[in-house]
Amino acid sequence: MRTVDFAIGIGGENGQGIASTGDILARIFARRGLNLNAYNAYQSIIRGGHTFLTIRASDGPVRSMGDKIDVLIPLNQDAMDRHLKLLTAGACAIYDTEKVKPGTPAAGVQLCPIPMKELTKGNKLAANTAALGATLQLLGIESEPLEAVVTRQFKKKGESVVAENIAIARAGYDYAANNFKAFPFKVPKPGKGLGVITGNQATAMGGAAAGVKFYAAYPMSPATGVLMWMAQHARQLGIMVRQVEDEIGVMNMIIGAAHTGCRAMCATSGGGFALMSEAIGMAGMIETPIVCVDVQRAGPATGVPTKTEQGDLWQILGAGQGDFPRIIVAPACQIDLFKTIPELFNLCDKYQCPGLVLADLLISEGTSSINPDDLAFNVKIERGELILPNSNGASVKPGSGYNDNAYWRYKNTTSGISPRAVPGVPGHIYTAATDEHDEDGTLISDEFTNPHKRRMMVEKRARKMEAVVHDIAPPKLIGPESAQVTLVGWGSTEGVIREAVEKLAGEEGIVANQLPIKWIVPFHAAEITRILSRSKHVIMVENNYSGQFARYLRSEAGIAAHGHIRKYDGEPFMPHHIVNAVKEQLAGKTQLSVPVHEVLA
Amino acid sequence: MSSLTEPPAVAAAQPAPVTKDTYKGRIHPDWCPGCGDFSVLSALQAALFELGLKPHQTLIVSGIGCSSNLPGYMNTYGMHTLHGRSLAVATGAKLGNHELKVICTGGDGDGFGIGGNHFVHTMRRNVDLTYIVMDNQIYGLTTGQCSPTSIKGMITKSTPHGSVENPINPIPMAIVGGATYVARAFSGKQKHMVEMIKGAILHKGFSLVDVFSPCVTYNKDNTYQWFNPRIKILEEMGHDPTDMHKAIDRGYQWGEEIPIGLFWRRSELPSLEDQEPVLHTGEGPLAFRPLGLSQEQGKALIKELL
Numbered sequence: 055m056r057t058v059d060f061a062i063g064i065g066g067e068n069g070q071g072i073a074s075t076g077d078i079l080a081r082i083f084a085r086r087g088l089n090l091n092a093y094n095a096y097q098s099i100i101r102g103g104h105t106f107l108t109i110r111a112s113d114g115p116v117r118s119m120g121d122k123i124d125v126l127i128p129l130n131q132d133a134m135d136r137h138l139k140l141l142t143a144g145a146c147a148i149y150d151t152e153k154v155k156p157g158t159p160a161a162g163v164q165l166c167p168i169p170m171k172e173l174t175k176g177n178k179l180a181a182n183t184a185a186l187g188a189t190l191q192l193l194g195i196e197s198e199p200l201e202a203v204v205t206r207q208f209k210k211k212g213e214s215v216v217a218e219n220i221a222i223a224r225a226g227y228d229y230a231a232n233n234f235k236a237f238p239f240k241v242p243k244p245g246k247g248l249g250v251i252t253g254n255q256a257t258a259m260g261g262a263a264a265g266v267k268f269y270a271a272y273p274m275s276p277a278t279g280v281l282m283w284m285a286q287h288a289r290q291l292g293i294m295v296r297q298v299e300d301e302i303g304v305m306n307m308i309i310g311a312a313h314t315g316c317r318a319m320c321a322t323s324g325g326g327f328a329l330m331s332e333a334i335g336m337a338g339m340i341e342t343p344i345v346c347v348d349v350q351r352a353g354p355a356t357g358v359p360t361k362t363e364q365g366d367l368w369q370i371l372g373a374g375q376g377d378f379p380r381i382i383v384a385p386a387c388q389i390d391l392f393k394t395i396p397e398l399f400n401l402c403d404k405y406q407c408p409g410l411v412l413a414d415l416l417i418s419e420g421t422s423s424i425n426p427d428d429l430a431f432n433v434k435i436e437r438g439e440l441i442l443p444n445s446n447g448a449s450v451k452p453g454s455g456y457n458d459n460a461y462w463r464y465k466n467t468t469s470g471i472s473p474r475a476v477p478g479v480p481g482h483i484y485t486a487a488t489d490e491h492d493e494d495g496t497l498i499s500d501e502f503t504n505p506h507k508r509r510m511m512v513e514k515r516a517r518k519m520e521a522v523v524h525d526i527a528p529p530k531l532i533g534p535e536s537a538q539v540t541l542v543g544w545g546s547t548e549g550v551i552r553e554a555v556e557k558l559a560g561e562e563g564i565v566a567n568q569l570p571i572k573w574i575v576p577f578h579a580a581e582i583t584r585i586l587s588r589s590k591h592v593i594m595v596e597n598n599y600s601g602q603f604a605r606y607l608r609s610e611a612g613i614a615a616h617g618h619i620r621k622y623d624g625e626p627f628m629p630h631h632i633v634n635a636v637k638e639q640l641a642g643k644t645q646l647s648v649p650v651h652e653v654l655a
Numbered sequence: 656m657s658s659l660t661e662p663p664a665v666a667a668a669q670p671a672p673v674t675k676d677t678y679k680g681r682i683h684p685d686w687c688p689g690c691g692d693f694s695v696l697s698a699l700q701a702a703l704f705e706l707g708l709k710p711h712q713t714l715i716v717s718g719i720g721c722s723s724n725l726p727g728y729m730n731t732y733g734m735h736t737l738h739g740r741s742l743a744v745a746t747g748a749k750l751g752n753h754e755l756k757v758i759c760t761g762g763d764g765d766g767f768g769i770g771g772n773h774f775v776h777t778m779r780r781n782v783d784l785t786y787i788v789m790d791n792q793i794y795g796l797t798t799g800q801c802s803p804t805s806i807k808g809m810i811t812k813s814t815p816h817g818s819v820e821n822p823i824n825p826i827p828m829a830i831v832g833g834a835t836y837v838a839r840a841f842s843g844k845q846k847h848m849v850e851m852i853k854g855a856i857l858h859k860g861f862s863l864v865d866v867f868s869p870c871v872t873y874n875k876d877n878t879y880q881w882f883n884p885r886i887k888i889l890e891e892m893g894h895d896p897t898d899m900h901k902a903i904d905r906g907y908q909w910g911e912e913i914p915i916g917l918f919w920r921r922s923e924l925p926s927l928e929d930q931e932p933v934l935h936t937g938e939g940p941l942a943f944r945p946l947g948l949s950q951e952q953g954k955a956l957i958k959e960l961l
């Protein structure tokens with residue numbers, strides 16, 4: 055049961071401590087057992103600019119940043135000017151009396167000026183802490199949780215800093231109690247404490263759970279969080295973590311490690327992924343399993359490093375020259391990232407091919423609450439037909455000596471999968487070559503009479519993909535089958551579409567259902583066709599300009615959507631964007647809606 | 656790695672004696688007759704044999720080029736990767752299984768042109784790899800274009816009026832780049848090359864052996880006949896390979912007298928693998944360790960999120 059659903063927006067310059075203030079709030083809410091989603095609209099400069107962090111929390115499910123702000127904390131004038139006008143009746147703005155002048159808010163919006171200098175005794179850094187105290191008071195949350203989290207946050211800086219910040223938090227709290235009107239609700243404590251996780255952490259932890267032993271990267275927003283987590287935990291978990299000279303090196307290096315038998319992984323964004331393309335083809339050709347995560351950001355080229363987009367679909371589909379098997383998956387949210395990485399590793403090991411993950415800034419840098427019970431680290435690990443030298447002290451299939459002709463690394467089997475020995479196994483010597491090769495690894499690229507062998511090897515590799523589709527879950531329609539409209543999305547839009555569907559039903563009387571698609575290659579074309587051919591009106595929702603997935607859907611399932619909702623301004627969808635677009639499309643006004651992102655306009 | 660000559664566990668099934676031929680692959684090289692790379696292949700096989708390296712514990716990684724076809728002619732594990740990428744792949748392989756002997760082979764274009772970035776960074780990391788470059792100062796496989804080591808003025812298919820660019824000199828570059836064993840060999844001096852390669856393989860850290868390996872088909876300037884009278888062996892000249900400045904001077908020497916031999920070596924620097932505690936937990940190579948996390952490890956990770 056949902057009894058509260060509120061959002062706090064903190065705006066200001068980079069360097070004003072917005073992220074750490076957000077962290078404190080997120081921890082307080084999660085520890086109470088509230089679900090939450092936090093999204094930071096920021097710029098890639100370290101100081102200055104405009105940053106706006108939205109934290110939404112509820113005792114019901116929270117799948118997006120939502121549509122409204124209840125508490126606005128503008129840390130500078132710019133943030134006040136941009137956001138005050140978007141507040142609606144019932145909301146409030148908490149700000150420093152001396153620093154920020156309010157404009158005229160909408161009727162019913164409470165202005166909460168605080169004399170910060172007085173409360174913080176001139177400690178400029180602590181204004182955020184005072185604002186937090188006031189926020190919690192208005193939300194009906196006791197001050198102890200704040201004190202506990204403040205202690206955790208400032209522990210490293212020493213006792214006096216902790217004590218000072220606690221005093222300031224309490225001063226803000228008391229000031230609000232005496233001067234402002236609290237919300238009509240009190241935020242409940244619905245149960246067991248939850249954790250807080252970003253998508254990049256979830257990705258890294260999924261890798262650790264899968265048994266990744268080698269992680270390499272070149273820093274690139276918004277994927278750098280994975281590298282930072284891995285570097286931080288490398289020694290404790292026994293993972294070799296390398297920062298490499300460029301992304302070409304990254305991909306080649308993880309392939310080298312994977313070739314020896316390690317589970318190896320990397321994460322990057324579209325630009326880095328572009329540099330990896332040729333080597334991804336190598337993984338396909340020498341049949342080495344690796345996992346690479348592309349955390350999409352707004353492109354092309356450097357694009358908007360701190361903004362989200364789903365613009366790399368065709369890049370991923372076409373990465374690398376030639377035809378070769380690959381598995382592509384687009385997880386929906388943080389916990390899905392955690393669960394998908396080990397599953398993908400199992401598939402890649404089984405089918406000996408690269409596995410590519412399409413994440414995006416929205417979910418990878420975005421924060422979500424997480425139930426610790428959902429973070430199951432004892433994942434299933436299946437390595438397929440791998441031959442290691444140390445299983446029972448010898449190789450699984452011991453060969454007969456150095457010059458062993460009996461082992462063919464690329465044996466043409468009915469499944470297309472050939473047992474994979476790694477260097478170090480006695481009696482299985484071969485050369486893995488990116489030139490086309492015969493079953494035993496011998497180059498046939500220049501052979502005069504090779505068309506039949508070439509065909510055999512192309513087909514052998516391609517055949518592996520026939521079975522993969524049976525190992526992955528088909529997409530499921532969510533909501534009533536007889537709905538007026540079906541919203542199709544892929545990857546990270548699943549949550550916001552779900553909330554839009556709920557809003558359509560609750561506020562607009564429009565019955566919609568939803569088909570979220572996660573596995574891109576292989577594609578459950580038959581099942582998707584079956585579902586969508588029964589839909590009355592199909593609308594494709596995606597975060598890019600050209601409708602990349604709409605085109606993919608048409609090519610793979612032969613289905614053209616009736617309408618499209620697209621957004622490519624760098625910010626993610628909010629539920630009302632989709633709701634309004636569906637309304638206009640059902641009214642026959644348009645077949646293409648491009649919602650305007652109001653907040654930063 | 657334990658050394659060296661005892662037969663592998665499975666050799667009981669076929670106790671063939673190890674000879675130099677043990678290291679020969681089943682495929683005969685398709686290099687042009689007279690190509691300098693034959694001599695390098697032979698020298699490498701001899702070096703592995705003399706050091707008693709086990710074929711299944713040796714991995715030879717190459718890029719793309721005539722010279723990069725070498726792994727296919729060896730009876731060891733091999734990887735024939737992408738143009739310019741052998742060092743990156745080899746670094747991953749070496750860290751994945753640090754008990755392997757990993758040797759990279761390739762051409763001048765492969766290593767100093769398209770692979771230049773990896774070359775620079777692999778040297779400074781001092782990864783325990785041996786890198787043998789068959790430097791023919793030309794792009795052989797693509798039929799004779801200018802390479803990063805083609806001398807200024809050289810007429811090639813891509814420089815019909817003579818190259819106006821200055822070449823890379825890999826020896827000084829490697830010395831200042833952080834390589835800890837820097838040698839040069841010549842295909843016309845195979846015995847000497849075997850010694851250079853053996854020294855490189857035994858060296859702990861990044862070792863470069865840049866080999867003048869004439870391309871008899873496309874490089875009509877730097878031929879055996881051109882090199883033969885010019886080549887001087889450092890070991891016979893009283894060169895001290897621990898003197899960095901002399902090593903650089905010798906490295907720049909070009910013209911009537913061109914030195915080959917060991918220019919530079921330092922043995923006090925730890926290799927990358929030495930410095931990575933993850934490899935020294937007593938659990939063997941990363942590649943063969945059990946996968947997954949223990950319950951305690953999982954719990955500790957979850958605790959960070961609360």
Ligand SMILES: Cc1ncc(C[n+]2csc(CCOP(=O)(O)OP(=O)(O)O)c2C)c(N)n1
Pocket residue numbers: 719720721722723738761762763764765766789791793794795796797802
């Ligand atoms: C990305 C890429 N670019 C270009 C090529 C074409 N190519 C193959 S080998 C080669 C140059 C070979 O020269 P070198 O490395 O000196 O080897 P050699 O043939 O002289 O032994 C080139 C340009 C390629 N295979 N891949």
Ligand code: SF4
Pocket residue numbers: 685686687689690691692721722791795796869870871872873
């Ligand atoms: S083209 Fe040159 S480098 Fe290539 S095989 Fe022939 S001689 Fe050797």
Ligand SMILES: [Mg+2]
Pocket residue numbers: 720762763764789790791792793794795802
């Ligand atoms: Mg060459």
